Amino acid sequence: MFQTLMLFFATALAEIIGCYLPWLWLKKGASVVLLIPAGISLVTFVSLLMLHPAASGRVYAAYGGVYILTALLWLRFIDGVKLSGQDWFGGGVAFAGVIIIISGWSKQAG
Incomplete structure (x- = not known):
């Protein structure tokens, strides 16, 4: 299960980075060159x-x-936005759902 979770976190980071870099270009005036690593990330x-x-x-x-x-972690640590208790609770509930879903994978066929 740990490997699956780490793969999911790597996947999420790749998606977020792939979307964040074009956002920097469009909204913050960053270099268009950021679209290259964004495409690779996606x-x-x-x-x-x-x-x-x-x-x-x-x-x-x-x-x-x-x-x-x-x-939510990106919002906190990259964007520097303080998360509310509801943010942390919602993230925890979502993550609990992940654990429940993943724990049933070995019991179910493809």
Whole structure:
């Protein structure tokens, strides 16, 4: 389960970076050159998402919860926004859902 979670976090970071870099270019006047690593990051995101052994719907459902938590951590530590108690609680609930979904993967066929 730990490997799956780490793969999901890597996947979420690749997606967030792939979207954040164009945002920096469009909204903050950063260099257009950022679109190159953004594209590489999004290709990496897709590639990582395909590495999971479960059926695609289960992978997407579990990944969504990890993405929520990762996006909140990005908001806190990269954007510097203080999270509310509701933010942390919601992230925890989403992550609990991930654990529940992943724990059933070995019991269910593809």
